[in-house]
Amino acid sequence: MNKRLNGWKAIAAFFDRDRTTVARWARERNLPIHHIPGGKQRSVFAFEHELAAWARQHAAEVGPIDAPPAVQDPTPPPPAASPRRWSWIAAAACLCLAALLAGYLLWPRQPVTPRPSPAHAAVMAEYIAARDAWARRTPQDIAASIRMYESIIARAPDFAPARAGLAEAWLIYREYGDVGDAKAFATAKIAANKAVTLDPDLPAAHRALGFVAYWWDNEPAEAVRAFQRAIALDDRDSQSHFWYANVLADMGKDEAAERHYRQARLLAPGSQPIAVEHACAQWQAGRDALALQLMTALKAKHPEDATIPNCLAWVHIGRGDIAAYARELGDSARLRG
Structure with a gap:
């Protein structure tokens, strides 16, 4: 037990x-x-x-709680195929996978409707700078992105992407900065709802609302609908696949989560946040040894990322290593300031 x-x-x-x-x-x-x-x-x-x-x-x-069912003996496997046959099967599988991937990436698609840009070039330049700061994922950069989004909204109040960006910045600030859940989620929800009002087909606004619905409002069905809407609007947006994968992993839908993590990594190769969360999801799926291996390698590669020791701490406590848990949690607190 x-x-x-x-x-x-x-x-x-x-x-x-x-x-x-x-x-x-x-x-x-x-x-x-x-x-x-x-x-x-x-x-x-x-x-x-x-x-x-x-x-x-x-x-x-x-009421009474039944003990977990006893593990049944697995069905005896069929006779093993010959090595030569397996080589043909493996080759065919690789060819099919390559064909599917190529078809997905090369198949002509309906272009995503471009978002309207603010009239002033200076406002658009600040929006790009805010996105860049948000992507760097340090407490100082995320706080700077929030200030820039607020400045953009003051000058271009109808520019929906800035509202959605502000929502995402507050949601991420919880992870890297010193801000409480109540303030972050409430501010993000207001900004995302305003973005949807201004532009009902803005994927970033729907995924921000999905994030809030799942992690704060405890509305998983509504969250799934929001993420599916975001992906339907733009299925090449790595952030939508990434955040949806996090939700699916928490729901215990491991296979579906893996599909969306892989899609996110194909669309955003080299993304540090996606790699970290994908590794942490291995712990959620019960693959503790793999999670420990991946997270240890990521910590060596990105020693400044506070989310990595945070996840490592829970990997260690799950394995009964209290000393390692305390060490990693201390590292995470130090990096978060």
Whole structure:
């Protein structure tokens, strides 16, 4: 019963209840849920033995909890194919994958409708500078991007991309800067809603609303709809695939999350934030050893990134290494200032 359950979906399945019910128990009945602090998402996990002990104390409301089912012996595998046959199968699979990838990247698509630009070149130049600052992901740069977006909005209040950019900046500032969830999410939601009002077909506005719906409003169905809308509007936007993958990983939809992580990395090769979150998602999927390997390599490559030791801390505590957990959490706090 020491098994770790990652995400609300797995925790709800333990009780055979829906996500909303167990989230309410966490708020009102002190259900032993662990939150990962300091990250972009508000991911949660729990341990089966703690949930079972809580359930015994609240048996009247919860009812009996069945023990996890015994693991059944797998079906005997079919006879192994000859090495020569496997070589042909592998070659065919590689050719099919290459053809699919080439078809996806080269197939002519309906161009994305260009967003209207502000009238003044100086405003557009500041918008580009704000995007660049946001992408650098340091507390100082993200704070600077927020100031620039606010300046743009003051001069060009109908420029929807600046509103969406402001929403995304506040959402990311939670991860890298010193700002509380309530302020960040509330400010981001206002900005994203205004962006959608100004431009209903702006993908960035829909994905920002999806982010808020999932990680703050506890509305997973609404979040999925928002992210799917963003991707339908522009399926080559790496940020939409990336944030949707984070949500899918937290929901326990590992295969779907992997597809969107890979698509995000194809569209934005070399992206440090995507690589970090993709590695951390391996921990959410229960692949602790792989997560540790990937995150350790990323920390050596990007020692200034506060999100990496934050994720490493939870990898270590999941493995029972309290000293390493404390060390990594201290590194994350130091980098966040």
